[in-house]
Amino acid sequence: MLREVLRSIFKKPATSSFPFEDHVPENHRGKIKWIPEKCIYCRLCERSCPTGACKFIPPKKAGEKGTIEIDIGKCVFCYECVLACPKDALEGTLDYKLAYISKSEKADEKLRKKN
Amino acid sequence: MTDEKRDKKHETILPIGPFHPLLKEPEYFKVHVDGEKVTDFDFRLGFNHRGIEKIVESKTYSMATTLLGKVCGICNQAHSLAFSIGVEKINKITVPKRGKYIRTITFELERIQSHLLWLGVMAEAIGFETVFMHSWRERERTNYLFELMTGNRIAKEMSVVGGSKWDLDEKTGKKVLSELPNLVKFANNMERVFTKDKLVHKRLKEVGVLSKEEAKHFDVVGPVARASSLDFDIRKNSPYEVYKDFEFNVIVGDGADCLERTLVRIREIKESAEIIRQCIELLPGGEHRLKFFKSAEGKTTSRVEAPRGENAHFMVTGEMNPVRLKIRAPTYANIPPLKTMLLNQKIADVPPIIISIDPCFSCTDRIAVYKKGELVKRV
Ligand code: SF4
Ligand code: SF4
Numbered sequence: 001m002l003r004e005v006l007r008s009i010f011k012k013p014a015t016s017s018f019p020f021e022d023h024v025p026e027n028h029r030g031k032i033k034w035i036p037e038k039c040i041y042c043r044l045c046e047r048s049c050p051t052g053a054c055k056f057i058p059p060k061k062a063g064e065k066g067t068i069e070i071d072i073g074k075c076v077f078c079y080e081c082v083l084a085c086p087k088d089a090l091e092g093t094l095d096y097k098l099a100y101i102s103k104s105e106k107a108d109e110k111l112r113k114k115n
Numbered sequence: 116m117t118d119e120k121r122d123k124k125h126e127t128i129l130p131i132g133p134f135h136p137l138l139k140e141p142e143y144f145k146v147h148v149d150g151e152k153v154t155d156f157d158f159r160l161g162f163n164h165r166g167i168e169k170i171v172e173s174k175t176y177s178m179a180t181t182l183l184g185k186v187c188g189i190c191n192q193a194h195s196l197a198f199s200i201g202v203e204k205i206n207k208i209t210v211p212k213r214g215k216y217i218r219t220i221t222f223e224l225e226r227i228q229s230h231l232l233w234l235g236v237m238a239e240a241i242g243f244e245t246v247f248m249h250s251w252r253e254r255e256r257t258n259y260l261f262e263l264m265t266g267n268r269i270a271k272e273m274s275v276v277g278g279s280k281w282d283l284d285e286k287t288g289k290k291v292l293s294e295l296p297n298l299v300k301f302a303n304n305m306e307r308v309f310t311k312d313k314l315v316h317k318r319l320k321e322v323g324v325l326s327k328e329e330a331k332h333f334d335v336v337g338p339v340a341r342a343s344s345l346d347f348d349i350r351k352n353s354p355y356e357v358y359k360d361f362e363f364n365v366i367v368g369d370g371a372d373c374l375e376r377t378l379v380r381i382r383e384i385k386e387s388a389e390i391i392r393q394c395i396e397l398l399p400g401g402e403h404r405l406k407f408f409k410s411a412e413g414k415t416t417s418r419v420e421a422p423r424g425e426n427a428h429f430m431v432t433g434e435m436n437p438v439r440l441k442i443r444a445p446t447y448a449n450i451p452p453l454k455t456m457l458l459n460q461k462i463a464d465v466p467p468i469i470i471s472i473d474p475c476f477s478c479t480d481r482i483a484v485y486k487k488g489e490l491v492k493r494v
Contacts (some may be wrong), residue, residue, distance in 0.1 A: 025266075092266075
C-alpha cells in the first residue's frame with residue numbers, strides 16, 4: 001500500500017478535467033440526427049423503438065411530408081432505430097451534453113444554443 | 116439461537132431500511148439485537164418493484180433485450196443474454212460463432228466490472244476507503260472499454276436474439292487485450308492485501324460463516340456458494356455459449372466467511388481476464404448477427420452464470436412477443452441464508468455480511484397478489 005501511495009504522488013490524476021477536456025470514444029452512442037433527404041417515411045424506426053421516443057409527426061399541411069422526431073427525454077440510446085433504418089436516414093452523433101434544467105428549456109432549442 | 120433460549124424482554128429491534136445510508140437500494144431488514152449481539156433477523160422485499168416481467172410481454176424480441184438490460188444496472192448483459200439464449204433455443208437458431216464470442220467478451224468483462232464495484236463497496240463497509248477508491252479507479256478502465264466496444268458505459272445492449280448487436284474491430288480488440296494486464300495486476304495486489312492485512316482479517320475472518328451443509332440446504336449460488344466449498348458454476352456444469360472452447364478454473368474456497376467470499380471474487384477477476392484473452396485470440400471472422408423477427412411458440416428455461424450467481428429465465432414465447440417471462444435473479448437465492456450468517460454476530464458486522472452476498476435488490480423484487488390468504492397472481 002505504501003508503495004502505491006508514494007507512486008501516486010508523482011502520477012497524473014486518474015480523473016480528467018472535464019469541462020476543459022473531453023474524452024468521447026469515436027463510437028459513443030449520443031444524440032440521433034435525422035436526415036430528411038434520405039428518409040423514405042417507412043416508419044420502421046418508429047416500430048422498432050422500445051420506449052416510444054422515436055415518432056412520426058404527420059404533416060400539418062397537404063403536400064408536406066412530415067417529420068421523424070426523437071424525444072431525447074424518453075430515448076435510451078439503444079440505437080434500434082438507427083439499425084432498423086433501411087436508408088441510413090438516422091445517424092448517431094457524439095453529442096452527449098443533453099441535460100436540461102427544465103422541460104420548457106428542452107422545448108426551446110434556441111435558448112439552449114444561446115447558453 | 117432457539118426461541119426458548121432467547122431473552123425476548125431485553126431485545127431491541129434495529130430497523131435497517133427501507134431507506135438507509137447503508138443500502139444503495141430500498142429494502143427493509145429487521146435486526147433483533149440483545150446488546151451488541153444479533154438474535155434474530157427478518158427482511159422484506161418488494162420496495163423497488165418495477166414490473167419488468169409484465170412490460171416485456173408487450174414488447175417485440177428486439178425491444179425485449181433492450182428492456183431486459185435494464186433489469187440490473189451492473190449485470191445487464193446477464194439478463195439479455197439469458198433471454199437471447201432461451202429464444203434461440205426455442206427457434207433452434209445457429210448463432211454465428213463470432214457473435215457468441217463477442218457476447219462472451221462483454222459478459223466476462225462485465226463480471227470483472229461487477230466484482231471491482233463490489234470490492235469497493237465491501238471495502239467501504241469495513242472502513243477501508245483507500246481500496247474503495249482504488250478499485251473504482253480500476254473499474255473505470257472496464258467502463259471505458261465498454262464505451263469503446265458498445266458505445267455506452269453501462270447499458271451495453273450487446274446481446275440480442277441471433278448474435279451480438281455490435282461488432283468488435285481489431286483495434287478495439289487490441290485495446291481490450293492491452294488493458295487486461297493492468298486489471299490482473301490490480302487483482303494480484305488486492306489478493307495480497309486481503310490475505311495479509313491483519314486489520315482486514317479482524318473485520319472479515321470468521322464473520323458471517325455459512326458452512327457447506329448450510330449452503331447446500333439453502334441452495335445458494337455464485338461466489339457465496341463457491342466460498343463455502345460448493346463447486347458449482349454454470350459455465351462448467353452446463354456450459355452455454357462457447358465456454359467449452361476455453362480453459363479456465365472454477366475458483367472454490369473453503370473459508371466460508373466474508374473474507375473467503377472477497378478472495379473468491381478477486382480470483383475470479385483473474386480467471387475472467389484469462390477467458391477474455393483466449394476469446395480475443397480465437398475470435399473467428401464472419402457475421403456477428405442474424406436477423407430475427409418472428410419466433411416459434413414454445414417454452415424453455417435458460418441459465419447463465421451472472422457475476423452474482425446462477426441467473427435463470429423461464430419463458431413462454433409467442434409469435435411477436437413473449438407471452439410470459441419469469442426471472443430468477445441470483446440474489447433471490449442468496450438472501451434466505453442471511454439469517455444463518457447473521458445470528459450471534461455483532462451489530463458492526465451486519466453491513467459487511469449483508470454486502471458479502473453482493474445483493475442486488477431491484478433485480479430480485481417480485482410481487483405476489485394475495486386475496487383472503489390465497490395466491491391470486493404473481494407479477
Ligand atoms: S435510440 Fe432506441 S430509444 Fe432512442 S429513439 Fe432510437 S430506438 Fe428509440
Ligand atoms: S426507418 Fe429510416 S427511412 Fe424509414 S421512416 Fe425511419 S428514418 Fe425514415
